Amino acid sequence: MSEPLFESAIPGLRLLARGKVRDVWEIDERRLLFVATDRISAFDRVMQTPIPDKGRILTALTVFWLRQLSDVCPHHLLASDWEALPAAARAVGEALRGRCLVVQRLRMLPVESIVRGYLAGSAWQEYRRSGTVCGIPLPAGLRESERLPEPLWTPSTKAAAGHDENLPPAQARRLLGAHAALVERYSCELYRRAHAHALRCGIIIADTKFEFGVDERGEVVLADEVLTPDSSRFWPADAYQPGRAQESFDKQYLRDWLRGVGFAGDGPGIALPAEVVQRTREKYLLACRLLSGDDSGWSAGAPASPPAAARPAD
Ligand SMILES: Nc1ncnc2c1ncn2[C@@H]1O[C@H](COP(=O)(O)OP(=O)(O)OP(=O)(O)O)[C@@H](O)[C@H]1O
Ligand SMILES: [Mg+2]
Known part of the structure; x- marks a missing residue:
């Protein structure tokens, strides 16, 4: 070390x-x-x-x-x-x-391009309340951490400060304008490919966040970090069991520890x-x-x- x-x-x-x-x-x-x-x-x-x-x-x-x-x-x-x-x-x-x-x-695009293959985190919270994720209706009866019928594109705002907020996809498409279709298509394809690779390595990528920018020729380009434990939920595949929260190889352990000591983002880091x-x-x-x-x-x-x-x- x-x-x-x-x-x-x-x-x-x-x-x-x-x-x-x-x-x-x-x-x-x-x-x-x-x-x-x-x-x-x-x-x-x-x-x-x-x-x-x-x-x-x-x-x-x-x-x-x-x-x-x-x-x-x-x-x-x-x-x-x-x-x-x-x-x-x-x-x-x-x-x-x-x-x-x-x-x-x-030039970074103003949307965090999140793809979810499983029902976890804020998506699970929203689904429990309203049967939707990012406003998209989903079949009834899904359990926590359950695999979704199809990977879902659930963009969020890229807040300069504070918490990012989920956006209805239609609103994200308006913000992305002419680049919307490519951002969505690239994100879903990147997730599908990465998910398949990770499964062979014993890891479920439950969800992940991509960021895209535009180069001087106007091309949409994948930027930032990609498919890391900071930007994704990684679950050990052999312990996967829908119906509960999962063990993880990511920040969830820290989040759980922080909650346990009463810290939920109110005030500076500890x-x-x-x-x-x-x-x-x-x-x-x-x-x-x-x-x-x-x-x-x-x-x-x-x-x-x-x-x-x-x-x-x-
Ligand atoms: N190719 C690029 N050109 C310009 N800016 C980029 C490029 N790739 C990524 N960025 C931006 O650089 C910054 C990377 O820093 P970092 O990930 O620490 O920022 P952050 O967004 O504050 O943190 P977090 O990812 O935890 O939300 C981000 O603002 C990201 O949007
Ligand atoms: Mg970042």
């Missing part, structure tokens, strides 16, 4: 944004440097304690999926090798190794005890290992390069 990175500092590059997890640096007018830190957020609050190597795990998984799914749609990744990073980033040294992506700078940090790290690590075949250990510090390329496409 290496020293956690809470915030990156890269002398010589301009910081454009610090998101909840990623620091976004400007390389030039066409390229960005994405640095995945070890920050973890829950209920839209960044916790005070980082999770060692989490940024490396998210980076490795994103690279793995972008390669695996590159025939579905264009994506924003230009390079992830250490040698391809700007000299200013390499000068910072080991702290940045394995966490950086050079990406195409895009410090996490060592055991919660350790268990969260193990869950993220296991998801990455199972999905990408990465067995680099992560324990001896940073891997030499993102391990995503290690496994051939299936």
Whole structure:
């Protein structure tokens, strides 16, 4: 395990944004440097304690999926090798190794493109109240965590601050304008392909969130992180049982622990005890290992390069 990175500092590059997890640096007018830190957020609050190597795990998984799914749609990744990073980033040294992506700078579309294959989280809450998800009527009698007849596109707003809110798909299509059909089609196809791959690895991807942007030619491009434990619900397939909440390889463990200590996003993030940090790290690590075949250990510090390329496409 290496020293956690809470915030990156890269002398010589301009910081454009610090998101909840990623620091976004400007390389030039066409390229960005994405640095995945070890920050973890829950209920839209960044916790005070980082999770060692989490940024490396998210980076490795994103690279793995972008390669695996590159025939579905264009994506924003230009390079992830250490040698391809700007000299200013390499000068910072080991702290940045394995966490950086050079990406195409895009105009981001104002919708979080969520696809759900199972009834969980806010979708289960809405279904229990009204028999719908994002206003879409579903068959009666579905149980918590049940597989949906078809994956559902359930977009939400991309709130600059605070909680994202579910949008009726018709409203999301209006916000996306001419890009709506492609965003929906790409999202559903990415989910279907990823779900099938993950099942073969013993993981159910219950739902996931994609973000898309538009490049200078007007093309819709897949952006951001892809199919990570931060952006998805991952369930162990062998323990799957509809009718209850599932075990998970994602942030659910942290959310449950936070609820247990009375924290539900009211007020700033809190410090996490060592055991919660350790268990969260193990869950993220296991998801990455199972999905990408990465067995680099992560324990001896940073891997030499993102391990995503290690496994051939299936
Ligand atoms: N290719 C891209 N060009 C421009 N901006 C991008 C690109 N890909 C992703 N982004 C944006 O960069 C930011 C990534 O940072 P991060 O994921 O930490 O932000 P966040 O959205 O605040 O956090 P969370 O994902 O937890 O909601 C997001 O605002 C995302 O929309
Ligand atoms: Mg994000």
